[in-house]
Amino acid sequence: MDQYIACHDCDLLHTARSLPVGRIALCSRCGAVLYRHKRNPLDRTLALALTGLILFILANSFPFLAIKQAGLSQQTTLISGIIELYHEKLYLVSLLVLLTTLVVPFLELCTLLYIFLPLRLGVQPKYLAVSWRCLSKLRSWSLMEVFMLAILVAMVKLAGMATIVPGVSVFAFAALIFILAAACTAIDPTLIWAALEESWRR
Amino acid sequence: MASLTAKQAGLASCHVCKLLTPLAQLAARRGHCPRCGSLVHQRKTDSLNRCWALIIASAILYLPANLLPMTHTAHLGKIQEDTIISGVIYFLSTGSWPIALVIFIASIFVPLLKLFILAALLISVHRGSRWRPVDRTRLYRMTELVGRWSMVDIYVVTILVALVKLGALADIEAGAAAPFFALMVVLTMFAAMAFDPRLIWDQMEDPRDSSNE
Numbered sequence: 286m287d288q289y290i291a292c293h294d295c296d297l298l299h300t301a302r303s304l305p306v307g308r309i310a311l312c313s314r315c316g317a318v319l320y321r322h323k324r325n326p327l328d329r330t331l332a333l334a335l336t337g338l339i340l341f342i343l344a345n346s347f348p349f350l351a352i353k354q355a356g357l358s359q360q361t362t363l364i365s366g367i368i369e370l371y372h373e374k375l376y377l378v379s380l381l382v383l384l385t386t387l388v389v390p391f392l393e394l395c396t397l398l399y400i401f402l403p404l405r406l407g408v409q410p411k412y413l414a415v416s417w418r419c420l421s422k423l424r425s426w427s428l429m430e431v432f433m434l435a436i437l438v439a440m441v442k443l444a445g446m447a448t449i450v451p452g453v454s455v456f457a458f459a460a461l462i463f464i465l466a467a468a469c470t471a472i473d474p475t476l477i478w479a480a481l482e483e484s485w486r487r
Numbered sequence: 488m489a490s491l492t493a494k495q496a497g498l499a500s501c502h503v504c505k506l507l508t509p510l511a512q513l514a515a516r517r518g519h520c521p522r523c524g525s526l527v528h529q530r531k532t533d534s535l536n537r538c539w540a541l542i543i544a545s546a547i548l549y550l551p552a553n554l555l556p557m558t559h560t561a562h563l564g565k566i567q568e569d570t571i572i573s574g575v576i577y578f579l580s581t582g583s584w585p586i587a588l589v590i591f592i593a594s595i596f597v598p599l600l601k602l603f604i605l606a607a608l609l610i611s612v613h614r615g616s617r618w619r620p621v622d623r624t625r626l627y628r629m630t631e632l633v634g635r636w637s638m639v640d641i642y643v644v645t646i647l648v649a650l651v652k653l654g655a656l657a658d659i660e661a662g663a664a665a666p667f668f669a670l671m672v673v674l675t676m677f678a679a680m681a682f683d684p685r686l687i688w689d690q691m692e693d694p695r696d697s698s699n700e
Contacts (some may be wrong), residue, residue: 289507291493291500294624295688298491298498298507303608314490315624315688320505352540352650361650366649370661373648377666381673382645385638418503425680427633434589435642442578442647446562446657451680481504481523 291367292317326473329406334397340461342368343393345387354447362454363387363432385428390465392410393423395469404480417477430462456465492692493686497620499529531683535609541678548671549598556662558644568662571595571640594640594668601630601675605682613687623687631679637672639663 290301292312304310312319323329351360351388361425363386370379394418403410410416436458440449493500498507501520508520513527520527556568569577572595578587602624611623644661651659 289498290505291507292499293500293502293505294628294684295620296492296494296500296685297688298493298496315621315684317624317628350646350650354657359647359650361646366645369649369652370645373661375661375665378641378661378669381669384640386642392665412527414503417523418525421503425635425676428638429640431636432642434593434636435639435646438586438589438639438643439646439650439655441583442643445581446651478504478506478522 290319292319320475321473322475323471323473324472327401328398329471331401331405333403333464333471334394337400337461337464337468340396340457340464341391344454344457344461346458347453349452349458350440351452352443352447353450360452380421383465385426386432389423389427390429390461393420393427393465396420396423400477404476409480409483413477414481419479427465429458429465431460433458436437492685492688494529494689495692499527501525501527502561530685530689531681534681534683534686535612536622537681538605538609538678541674541681542602542609545598545670545671545674545678546602548667548674552664552668553566553595555664555667557640557664557668558647558662559660561658563657570662570664571668590640590643593636597633597637598671598675601634604630605675608682608687612690615690620687620691624684627679627682627684627687634672634676634679638669641669641672661680667698 288301288345289298291298292315294317295312295315297314297320298310299310300311300319301311304320306322306324309321310319311317346362348360348362351358362456367387370382396419400410400413400416400420436455437450440451443449493507497510499510499513500507501523503525504520504523506520506522508527510529512521513519516527517520518526522694553571555570557571557574560567575587575591575595578584578590607626608623611618628643644665647659648661651657
């Protein structure tokens with residue numbers, strides 16, 4: 286049944302044909318994306334994932350905001366915010382923030398590297414099926430772009446009360462969001478399906 | 488194969504690798520995809536019940552999330568408690584209406600809209616409705632896409648709590664609404680994931696219903 290593909294939103298069967306580079310196949314009935322043919326999918330995804338990892342380390346090593354008022358100043362990293370929530374006994378909320386802004390994006394980057402580094406080198410990653418499945422689950426819980434919006438809201442909120450100084454980390458964070466989104470759109474799923482096929486035939 | 492669904496053809500599509508497997512072959516492999524080994528379901532299991540349960544739970548959590556205070560602010564000796572709505576009103580009164588709009592849409596409007604849309608979709612599936620399936624599928628995709636933005640208020644509180652520790656001058660603490668709100672957003676996200684849009688289309692294939700509507 287390799288030549289057919291079912292739409293994941295409406296279940297209609299389509300004949301899978303090879304596409305020109307850069308084109309997307311849409312479901313004829315509901316318009317969902319069936320598959321796409323990307324230019325240089327391995328190189329691009331890998332390059333973007335590596336960039337993302339560097340930005341992730343930058344974003345979490347420096348304070349992202351500093352506040353100054355009447356000679357007093359206070360700065361914060363992402364982790365210090367989570368620790369502060371934990372001290373206020375909001376365990377559930379601090380865990381959720383920890384997962385969605387730190388752990389999940391980090392795992393997402395690691396999974397991308399785990400899948401695409403071996404594939405680029407022509408080797409099959411050992412747990413390809415599991416990691417590919419995890420990647421799609423992780424993506425829906427990686428909420429860094431929402432966090433970025435929150436930084437902007439917090440800056441405006443405090444602007445009247447004190448002086449706010451954005452740190453290095455804010456810019457790294459902003460760049461990371463675009464890089465991660467680009468990495469995810471650079472993926473060519475058909476490539477993974479084919480790799481899965483090979484690992485099964487072996 | 489002009490307009491046949493995988494279900495009508497007796498096939499199940501693997502959501503990980505998209506391989507189509509005949510049901511008999513799937514049963515022989517105890518439901519695991521022959522290509523990638525993931526568990527394959529023709530439709531998401533118990534989609535309607537799980538989705539209803541999550542919607543009802545989030546609707547209940549929506550009340551404390553909006554009625555209890557989200558932040559306690561101490562500024563120059565004054566202590567102030569803010570719910571999400573009073574925060575929006577505060578921003579409106581100080582003239583920063585873009586922020587008021589962002590908070591209102593993300594924290595109040597989107598969760599409510601999402602609950603109503605999902606409930607409407609569920610009811611339409613229960614009733615076997617054949618009304619505008621393309622638009623209903625679009626509505627579903629929209630709820631999946633916008634839900635995550637509701638988390639913005641939780642993050643704002645996280646940042647404020649960490650940043651504003653200026654001793655006697657100012658201090659902000661998270662309020663009782665925070666855990667309810669966070670849980671509500673997570674449950675609505677799970678609810679959207681639990682819904683299976685293919686159920687909308689299953690009605691279109693059933694010849695018995697062609698007389699309805």
